[in-house]
Amino acid sequence: QKEVEQNSGPLSVPEGAIASLNCTYSDRVSQSFFWYRQYSGKSPELIMSIYSNGDKEDGRFTAQLNKASQYVSLLIRDSQPSDSATYLCAVTNSGYALNFGKGTSLLVTP
Amino acid sequence: GAGVSQTPSNKVTEKGKYVELRCDPISGHTALYWYRQSLGQGPEFLIYFQGTGAADDSGLPNDRFFAVRPEGSVSTLKIQRTERGDSAVYLCASSLSPEDGYTFGSGTRLTVV
Numbered sequence: 001q002k003e004v005e006q007n008s009g010p011l012s013v014p015e016g017a018i019a020s021l022n023c024t025y026s027d028r029v030s031q032s033f034f035w036y037r038q039y040s041g042k043s044p045e046l047i048m049s050i051y052s053n054g055d056k057e058d059g060r061f062t063a064q065l066n067k068a069s070q071y072v073s074l075l076i077r078d079s080q081p082s083d084s085a086t087y088l089c090a091v092t093n094s095g096y097a098l099n100f101g102k103g104t105s106l107l108v109t110p
Numbered sequence: 111g112a113g114v115s116q117t118p119s120n121k122v123t124e125k126g127k128y129v130e131l132r133c134d135p136i137s138g139h140t141a142l143y144w145y146r147q148s149l150g151q152g153p154e155f156l157i158y159f160q161g162t163g164a165a166d167d168s169g170l171p172n173d174r175f176f177a178v179r180p181e182g183s184v185s186t187l188k189i190q191r192t193e194r195g196d197s198a199v200y201l202c203a204s205s206l207s208p209e210d211g212y213t214f215g216s217g218t219r220l221t222v223v
Contacts (some may be wrong), residue, residue: 004152013166027186034211043201043214043215043216043217044153044201044214045214046211046212056140088152088153090152092208094208095208096141096143096158096165096166096207096208097155097158097166097169098153098155099155100150100152100213101152102152
């Protein structure tokens with residue numbers, strides 16, 4: 001069973017702080033990695049994709065990938081209450097079939 | 111269209127009945143995917159279409175599930191002899207190519223009673 005593991009949370013951070021969300025995966029040949037945000041009762045929306053080791057920044061979001069450690073993370077700087085949602089890590093080795101974790105619930109408190 | 115459209119948004123059906131769930135992808139997106147999401151879980155891959163053909167249907171749980179995309183645009187997920195365990199949100203997504211990441215529709219919440 002190829003697994004994607006995330007701490008279910010909830011992760012609570014104060015407004016303005018950095019939220020750090022982590023994900024580990026078991027399939028060593030995984031080649032593409034995605035972070036999705038899902039608000040309660042809504043469908044997932046793509047935040048970031050990352051394909052090579054290192055950091056990738058997009059606005060307040062930074063994705064970090066370490067293939068040797070089979071670890072991918074998402075940092076959210078200057079967290080806002082509107083960032084409160086479930087964050088889903090997704091991994092693929094096929095390029096199209098995403099294997100999702102169960103998600104981490106993030107709560108940003110004013 | 112502007113986004114991925116799924117109909118109906120909610121469907122309640124009796125155990126043993128047949129249901130069809132429809133997905134209209136973003137115009138021009140050749141790749142289309144169906145996923146199923148149960149409460150507290152991440153989405154689970156069901157099937158991937160590239161154009162009209164099912165390139166990978168390995169995620170379909172059993173032969174009660176079938177999906178088509180006859181003209182390479184709209185897709186229909188069909189579930190025969192529904193069971194209570196089929197209750198979930200069925201998500202459709204599309205993309206220009208798999209590497210682009212998906213755009214999900216708003217989903218169909220299926221409840222089998």
